[in-house]
Amino acid sequence: MRLVAAELVDSREILPGQWLQSFHAPALASGSRAGQFVHVRAGDWSGLILRRPFSFNTVDAATGIITIHFRTVGRGTDWFTRLRAGDTIDMLGPLGRPFEVDSRSRHLLLVAGGLGIAGVRMLADEAVRDGRQVVLLFGAANARDVYPSSLLPDEVEYVVATDDGSLGHHGFVTELVPAYEAWADQAFACGPGPMLRALATLAAGRRGRLGVARLGRKRGAGKVDPPGSPHARRKAFLQVSMEQNMGCAVGACLGCVVMSTGGTPQRVCREGPVFASEEIAWEAGW
Amino acid sequence: MKAKRRVVTSADRTTARSKRTPTVRRQKSAIVSGSPAATRAAPVTPPGSRRAGDGPGPGLGADASAVDLTVDLAPAHGGLRLANPILVASGTFGYGIEYGDVVDVARLGAICCKGTTLKPRIGNVPPRVTETPGGMLNSIGLQNPGVDAVVEKYAPLWQAWRTPVLVNVAGESIADYVEVVRRLDGVPGIAGIELNISCPNVGKGGIQFAIDADAAGAVTAAVRRATDLPLLVKLSPNVADVRPIARAIADAGADALTAVNTLSGIAVAVDRRRPLLGNVFGGVSGPAIKPIALRVVYEVCQVVDIPVVGIGGITSLDDVLDYLAVGAVAVQVGTAVFADPTLPARLVDELALAAAHAGHSSYRSFIGTALPRKPAAGSAKGVEYRP
Ligand SMILES: Cc1cc2nc3c(=O)[nH]c(=O)nc-3n(C[C@H](O)[C@H](O)[C@H](O)COP(=O)(O)OP(=O)(O)OC[C@H]3O[C@@H](n4cnc5c(N)ncnc54)[C@H](O)[C@@H]3O)c2cc1C
Ligand SMILES: Cc1cc2nc3c(=O)[nH]c(=O)nc-3n(C[C@H](O)[C@H](O)[C@H](O)COP(=O)(O)O)c2cc1C
Ligand code: FES
Numbered sequence: 001m002r003l004v005a006a007e008l009v010d011s012r013e014i015l016p017g018q019w020l021q022s023f024h025a026p027a028l029a030s031g032s033r034a035g036q037f038v039h040v041r042a043g044d045w046s047g048l049i050l051r052r053p054f055s056f057n058t059v060d061a062a063t064g065i066i067t068i069h070f071r072t073v074g075r076g077t078d079w080f081t082r083l084r085a086g087d088t089i090d091m092l093g094p095l096g097r098p099f100e101v102d103s104r105s106r107h108l109l110l111v112a113g114g115l116g117i118a119g120v121r122m123l124a125d126e127a128v129r130d131g132r133q134v135v136l137l138f139g140a141a142n143a144r145d146v147y148p149s150s151l152l153p154d155e156v157e158y159v160v161a162t163d164d165g166s167l168g169h170h171g172f173v174t175e176l177v178p179a180y181e182a183w184a185d186q187a188f189a190c191g192p193g194p195m196l197r198a199l200a201t202l203a204a205g206r207r208g209r210l211g212v213a214r215l216g217r218k219r220g221a222g223k224v225d226p227p228g229s230p231h232a233r234r235k236a237f238l239q240v241s242m243e244q245n246m247g248c249a250v251g252a253c254l255g256c257v258v259m260s261t262g263g264t265p266q267r268v269c270r271e272g273p274v275f276a277s278e279e280i281a282w283e284a285g286w
Numbered sequence: 287m288k289a290k291r292r293v294v295t296s297a298d299r300t301t302a303r304s305k306r307t308p309t310v311r312r313q314k315s316a317i318v319s320g321s322p323a324a325t326r327a328a329p330v331t332p333p334g335s336r337r338a339g340d341g342p343g344p345g346l347g348a349d350a351s352a353v354d355l356t357v358d359l360a361p362a363h364g365g366l367r368l369a370n371p372i373l374v375a376s377g378t379f380g381y382g383i384e385y386g387d388v389v390d391v392a393r394l395g396a397i398c399c400k401g402t403t404l405k406p407r408i409g410n411v412p413p414r415v416t417e418t419p420g421g422m423l424n425s426i427g428l429q430n431p432g433v434d435a436v437v438e439k440y441a442p443l444w445q446a447w448r449t450p451v452l453v454n455v456a457g458e459s460i461a462d463y464v465e466v467v468r469r470l471d472g473v474p475g476i477a478g479i480e481l482n483i484s485c486p487n488v489g490k491g492g493i494q495f496a497i498d499a500d501a502a503g504a505v506t507a508a509v510r511r512a513t514d515l516p517l518l519v520k521l522s523p524n525v526a527d528v529r530p531i532a533r534a535i536a537d538a539g540a541d542a543l544t545a546v547n548t549l550s551g552i553a554v555a556v557d558r559r560r561p562l563l564g565n566v567f568g569g570v571s572g573p574a575i576k577p578i579a580l581r582v583v584y585e586v587c588q589v590v591d592i593p594v595v596g597i598g599g600i601t602s603l604d605d606v607l608d609y610l611a612v613g614a615v616a617v618q619v620g621t622a623v624f625a626d627p628t629l630p631a632r633l634v635d636e637l638a639l640a641a642a643h644a645g646h647s648s649y650r651s652f653i654g655t656a657l658p659r660k661p662a663a664g665s666a667k668g669v670e671y672r673p
Contacts, residue, residue, distance in 0.1 A: 075417075245413045246415065254377075256412075264408065
């Protein structure tokens, strides 16, 4: 974790109200992993008090460029769209724990709902680099909001669902998942809460439906991994990237918690944002 | 942001000035990591302001490193000597370890840790924080692992630090507070107690200790009997008149007062179908509360003889100097740490420079300069000027 001055290199509205910004920030571009995020500070005169969290969308260690992809939903995100090339802003990062891919997993299923694409986009790069096969299931309200395939690596199989049927499958992206659940060794998801909850339910019933042996049986069979450990997540079929309002983003304020099945609140900024789906108490048990 | 300027220092030139200079720059420069302030555009000196080292002035030859920044927050009772008067506020700095290498805790005057209770608490339903105009709203609900875990897990770390750590203590009854403090008493690594009395008193129908002079005095007295540790008591701004409460706490033997805790507030969810916070009610903090907190400190400093620590909306040296001017001997930085974790350490340097350039050998010359010369007669004035 470092405080870094990131210089805006490029800023584009890639979809209505959705921006892709590239920053020169070598200290973040190397050593950051898919699933991690940055906590970005708006300028003093913006009147904004808190930083805003954004996932690493892509990183390129060679050029020192990182990108973030966000939708303008309020004052903070709106402020960032006014930045111009050459402007420098503060980023605190890399923060949080990344997705954990089991070394034996060949087939990765990525599921993104809307802006959730920003949370899993970098994992596609890492997986392709490591020679894994990737299917990306993407859901949006309509064709207008569909992430351009030109921004994805060629190796990724890209399947789209829209709520109104204007492009691809007519319905929710979660409806596409059963067709891939036998193929996939692991799944990774980011998107709205209800989507993640539906995926968690699917994942919980998957083993029964397929009758497959538990991944990770051979190594350390019977060993219980502490919840939140990289091991616990690596062994999970489904890992989800969670969102919560944040204060500090370093674990100090306890502002960003979600409830775990173990009954202890977990900090999205520290224990997360990536969790094994079974770590999360989806029907909040406070 | 701020129009007024009282002390112009070279620290102002490099950092505080940049409060008005956008963080965003139009010019290209090397990317550096570290303090963001260091990467900002060279600010323009406004006409009339004196740059450090420019021409003769009271500050000529002043040496910031020679300025005495030390302060004792418990002069009457054992002593709680801090290297400088810039503390970090409870709940915004965890247990002092979370910011890792980003913050050098050795530079801080002291750290107030997250509110600690007898039993572990899981806290409130999220969402727990949101931004509000000029500030933020939080309702963490005192999530903490309980006093025993704090003693076991963190005290050994704190013992190795030269920065004192004050444990912020919360409870629902006097017995709760006393028991927590007993368990902290004598533990190496724990430098003092900050009593958070903005908690509902279950024994008194859930009325907060902090809004009732009798209850505030009683809990302070009980804790005072239970420990010799330096005892600070944190005032709530959510009261009609804070002065009788402050007096009751001072009379009960507190070493110092800290003021203020957050102001009660709510926010509405984006869909406007319910309040935003899971707990409905939260506490407002940040620059928006500074005038209120400053008023509380101003009032309290005129009615007690013990040290007062100012808290609320501090984001710059000017804010620190304002609190000192109304009588605070030290300050705590809270919400601003989230945006700029390096701010508290920078304020230490800026304060030393400001004192040096004003020709002071100690920052203490800044204290109380805006208080009335004669203590205000104990009249109803405090009530009159409230709209
Ligand atoms: C780990 C993490 C990664 C994220 N990555 C991305 C991303 O890559 N792309 C993207 O578009 N969005 C992402 N988000 C959501 C993004 O942080 C919010 O959209 C943004 O903070 C909204 O700020 P605002 O000022 O425009 O909105 P406002 O509604 O005006 O914000 C008010 C307050 O609520 C907070 N807030 C509002 N919505 C959210 C939210 N969904 N999550 C967290 N805090 C919120 C804001 O930070 C701010 O403190 C991420 C959130 C988290 C927690
Ligand atoms: C997220 C958060 C958590 C807090 N937790 C506590 C706490 O546990 N105990 C306490 O006495 N004050 C707590 N406070 C109040 C702060 O210590 C401080 O009094 C208040 O935020 C005003 O200062 P500021 O405007 O600089 O933030 C908390 C504040 C915030 C923002
Ligand atoms: S945002 Fe402060 S603990 Fe996660």
